[in-house]
Amino acid sequence: MNFDLSPEQRALAEAAAAFFTASASPANARSTLEDGTPIAPGRAALAETGFAAITVPDAAGGGGGTVLDLAVVAEQAGRVLAGPSIVTAARAAVLLAGDDERLSALASGRTSFAVVDGVSPVLDATTAEVFLALRGDALVYASGEVTERAPIDPTRGLGDVVLGEATVLVEDARDRWTRSVQVGQIILAAEGLGTAARALEIGVEYAKQRSAFGRAIGSYQAVKHALVDVYVGVEQLRSLVWFAAWAADESPDELAMAALAAKGLAAGVVERAAETLIQVHGGIGFTWEHDAHLYWRRSKVDRFLLGDDVAAFDAVARLALAEPAAV
Amino acid sequence: MNFDDTPEEATWREHVRAYIGEHRDQLAIFGAGGRRGEDLAIARMSQATLYDGGFVGVTWPREYGGQGGTPMQESIVYQEMSRAGVSQLIGLIGIGMCGPTVIAHGSDDQKRRYLTRLLRADDIWCQLFSEPAAGSDLAGLRTRAVRDGDDWRINGQKVWTTQAHMADYGILLTRTDPEQPKHRGLTMFVVDMHAPGVTVRPLRQMSGHADFNEVFFDDVVIPDSERLGPVDGGWTVALTTLMSERLSIGGAGTDVGAGIDSVLEHVRKHIGALSEDRQALVRQEFGRQYVASMAIRYTGYRQLSALSQGRMPGPEASAGKLAGTEAARAVADLCVRLLGGDAVYASDLDGSRTWPDLQATLPGLAIAGGTDQILRNILGERVLGLPAEPRADKGITFNQSIAGGRS
Numbered sequence: 001m002n003f004d005l006s007p008e009q010r011a012l013a014e015a016a017a018a019f020f021t022a023s024a025s026p027a028n029a030r031s032t033l034e035d036g037t038p039i040a041p042g043r044a045a046l047a048e049t050g051f052a053a054i055t056v057p058d059a060a061g062g063g064g065g066t067v068l069d070l071a072v073v074a075e076q077a078g079r080v081l082a083g084p085s086i087v088t089a090a091r092a093a094v095l096l097a098g099d100d101e102r103l104s105a106l107a108s109g110r111t112s113f114a115v116v117d118g119v120s121p122v123l124d125a126t127t128a129e130v131f132l133a134l135r136g137d138a139l140v141y142a143s144g145e146v147t148e149r150a151p152i153d154p155t156r157g158l159g160d161v162v163l164g165e166a167t168v169l170v171e172d173a174r175d176r177w178t179r180s181v182q183v184g185q186i187i188l189a190a191e192g193l194g195t196a197a198r199a200l201e202i203g204v205e206y207a208k209q210r211s212a213f214g215r216a217i218g219s220y221q222a223v224k225h226a227l228v229d230v231y232v233g234v235e236q237l238r239s240l241v242w243f244a245a246w247a248a249d250e251s252p253d254e255l256a257m258a259a260l261a262a263k264g265l266a267a268g269v270v271e272r273a274a275e276t277l278i279q280v281h282g283g284i285g286f287t288w289e290h291d292a293h294l295y296w297r298r299s300k301v302d303r304f305l306l307g308d309d310v311a312a313f314d315a316v317a318r319l320a321l322a323e324p325a326a327v
Numbered sequence: 328m329n330f331d332d333t334p335e336e337a338t339w340r341e342h343v344r345a346y347i348g349e350h351r352d353q354l355a356i357f358g359a360g361g362r363r364g365e366d367l368a369i370a371r372m373s374q375a376t377l378y379d380g381g382f383v384g385v386t387w388p389r390e391y392g393g394q395g396g397t398p399m400q401e402s403i404v405y406q407e408m409s410r411a412g413v414s415q416l417i418g419l420i421g422i423g424m425c426g427p428t429v430i431a432h433g434s435d436d437q438k439r440r441y442l443t444r445l446l447r448a449d450d451i452w453c454q455l456f457s458e459p460a461a462g463s464d465l466a467g468l469r470t471r472a473v474r475d476g477d478d479w480r481i482n483g484q485k486v487w488t489t490q491a492h493m494a495d496y497g498i499l500l501t502r503t504d505p506e507q508p509k510h511r512g513l514t515m516f517v518v519d520m521h522a523p524g525v526t527v528r529p530l531r532q533m534s535g536h537a538d539f540n541e542v543f544f545d546d547v548v549i550p551d552s553e554r555l556g557p558v559d560g561g562w563t564v565a566l567t568t569l570m571s572e573r574l575s576i577g578g579a580g581t582d583v584g585a586g587i588d589s590v591l592e593h594v595r596k597h598i599g600a601l602s603e604d605r606q607a608l609v610r611q612e613f614g615r616q617y618v619a620s621m622a623i624r625y626t627g628y629r630q631l632s633a634l635s636q637g638r639m640p641g642p643e644a645s646a647g648k649l650a651g652t653e654a655a656r657a658v659a660d661l662c663v664r665l666l667g668g669d670a671v672y673a674s675d676l677d678g679s680r681t682w683p684d685l686q687a688t689l690p691g692l693a694i695a696g697g698t699d700q701i702l703r704n705i706l707g708e709r710v711l712g713l714p715a716e717p718r719a720d721k722g723i724t725f726n727q728s729i730a731g732g733r734s
Contacts, residue, residue: 001336001399002329003628004636068328204711218713225703227711232646239625240618246328261618313614314607320591320617321598321610 003242009072016076019049024082026291032083032154033294039083039155043127047109051077052089055183060103062093067183067248071190071241078194081298083155084124087306090187091115094180095132095139099169102141115180116144116161123305125159133163139173142166153297156305179248182259185306186244189266192302193234193241196266196273199295200230203273203280210282223280230276233269240265257319264312267303274299330628332403339400343407346380355414367493370417374448377404377416384422384446391430392443398634420490421445421452425498427571429517432556432564437517441496453494454568455485455518455542462487463701465500466509466562467720467728470544472501472516479503479516479554481524481547487695491527491540494520498568499549504559505725512725513561517553524548534687572696573640587620590658593682597665612661619654623647642709645702652692652699659685 005013020041028040046052054070056062063069067090074086089106092113096102105111114128122131131144143164151158170176204227207218217223244258251258274296278285285292303309332340347354355366355373377383378392385401387393394400408415416422426445429437444450461468470483481501491497497518504512518525524547529537556564594613598606626647634640662682669675673683693699707713720728 001332001628001632002635003625003632004328006328200711204713207713215717216714218707218711219716221700221704221716224707224711224713225700227713228649228703228706231706231711232649235643235646236619236622236626236650239629240622242328242629243621243625246330251330258621261621264614264618265622310611313612313618314610315614316617317594317610317614320613321595323591 003239005068005072005242009069012069013072013076016051016073017079019051020076020080020082024077024080026081026294029081029083029153029155029294029297030291033151033297036154039127039157041082043084043109043112046084046089047107050107052086053093053107055090055093056103056107057100060100061107062103066245067186068242068245071187071245074187074190075194075197075241078191078298079198081155081195081294084127084157085188086191087184087187088114088124088128091180091184092132094183095173095176096169097176102169114144114157114161115184116142116163117181117306121158122146122161124157125161126157128157131161131163132169133166134173134177135166135168137172137174138168139170139177140166141169153294153301155298156301158301179255181306182255183248185259185263185312186241186248188302188306189237189262190241190245192266192270192299193237195295195298195302196230196234196237196270199270199273199277199292200227200234202291202295203227203230203277207280217280226276227280230269230273233265233272237262237265237269257316260312260316260319263306264309264316267309267312270299271303336399336403340403340407343380343382343404344411346382347407347411347413350376350380351411354411355417357412357414367417370414371448371451373414374416374418374446377408377413378447383416383418384426387422387426387430387442387446391426391438392446399631402631416448417490418445418448418451420454421450424454424568424572425452425496428498428515428555428564428568431567432515433517434552436552437555441517445496450495451490451493453488453491453497453520455488455491455497455499456565456568457487458484459486463698465565466513467725468500468502468513470499470501471505472503472514472549474503474551475548477551479514479549479551481516481518481544481549483544485542485544486530487539488527488542489539491520491542492529492537494527496520497542498555499544500561500565502725503561505729507559507724508722509720509725509728510562512559513565514558515555515561515564516549517555518544518547518549519553522547522549532688532691534684534691536688573644587617587658590616590662593662593665597667609661609665612657616654616658616661619650619657623650623654626650642705645697645705646710648696649699649702649706652689655692656689659689 023041023045031037032039050063051073054063054065054073055067058064070090077086092106092115096106106113112127112129114122114124114131116122116131116133125146126148131142133140133142144161146159146161148159207223207227208216210217240262244262247254247258277295278292281292284290353372353376355369374383381394382404384393385396385404386398389395426442429441445452456465458468458470472479472481497520499516499518501514502512503514524545526543527540529540531537598609630644663670663686666675666682674680708715
């Protein structure tokens, strides 16, 4: 057993960290929120670096990498509240498998995809030209009319979509659709891992500097223990994100459970990290000018994407209960 | 990343599994007799049998009776024991904590006399650290050791000492110089638990069980040759013990409290009788705890992988205990709730006490081996780098701290 990232994956994480910290930040998220500035780094820059197309095969101009590779990158994207989400590219890559022309359009950024799940809000809809959706059992490629609504987290590009003219790409697409949801849940959890880890770092830094009653507030157990509880959650989440991503690559039998577990755990961990970040800062953390609410916004939105945590836990229980009883 | 055994690990696992299969008659099987430790002779035979196969002290150096193996090999042994229903080793405290301390700080003579017998469970060992007035603040301990020629005279009391009632030896942390600050002035010894003046009294826990004890020392004589490490250097020795405890995470990634499989069976058994809305609530909570158990298991695997690559376990290992304790309590609560009306009784109509018993042991889990609060301090200060709690007894001697009511 070796449950750790490879040296190559660590190098990939470093490269992704360099790109995302240079091209996106909470300040960008703030601009998007305040005046509708385009989401950073945006589709073109993401396509140029190839980070979002890691799971697209080499032959179609992608990275030919694994879901775990992509999860490592997504964590870095989550740290700086980058958009569009790596989830969108990850899901499109699954859905378009075998269609090298469209995969190449995805990898190069020629076409801006989004994925539509039933009636729920669509991630990255506001920057998409083409929508992938399930009609019956068929995968369709469609135009769509996007209605933007007042966002909580503007970096997610959420909108309601009414599909227009549709072309069937794959007749029996049920399995690949399921996989695209599972991979999406894992990458969403990976972004959440980065968001939570970064929120924790900011909270810890502040708790070291801010003084009250003659001491750094981080020396008080009430503050210290709150941050530690976030740390514990982040590390538990890291284990499930890595395991689920590995399962997506290597262990199809474990994928459904692992993806739900990562999704369900991420929702609560990110939310707690963001709320603790605000609480540790006290009054300043509750202001518009402080970045804490940008992380909080991400957490309040992400928990509902690709099903909420309650649905994930229910599905986990159903899967566990459906397994044959141990002899 | 890879969760399969390496070829070497697979060979080792087969070897362990075959041996356990062949020697099943000489091994203590969980649930076959009474509770663990009730049948001491069987428990000792079980450990000796596993020792003879080369499966006890796997990570210890060969010169001390170990196998010079890896933490992963040790973990595989524990996994295979669990799989075959073999009870935990009776001498785990000795193997994981006392023995490594003797290896690090004992004389050649002590190593020769003690270590192999410890691994074979010829002797059972206990760890005599906590006291009535020194638990989380261990360095505030008061048991006195006073030099008397070539001997030391020990007076004082220890408490919460697991297995003291069956132990042959213990490692004993004492105060030798109260005129130094509390972390200095401590000295560690090996004590013969059968020596005159040692009195062991079982302590009954709130669960009704008696797994640990209080131990009184009345003018107990220990030869200076049984000292572990330098006079007044006992704190460093104690840190070795606590570090070894962290290293002996053979159970890394296993469930704390009730195994998730037994919880699953319990949920299966009861959920059908509930109304649909109630079933949804049970699924939600069970799913949440199932996910928690997965996260704990895989976090344990990460630690084990790091250990296998030769990285020392750091304070971050405490995070696993915090998460495990929290999950264990939530799981027990769910399982007790599923008993319906029986949930208010100590046993159900069939006489089963499993879940009420578990419920009554869990408060102890958040205290033993570092309280939740102390673990959070350790993680906050050593991993997150947050400033330490102010200490009112810093820079003064132990005697001054007692006089000031600060210890």
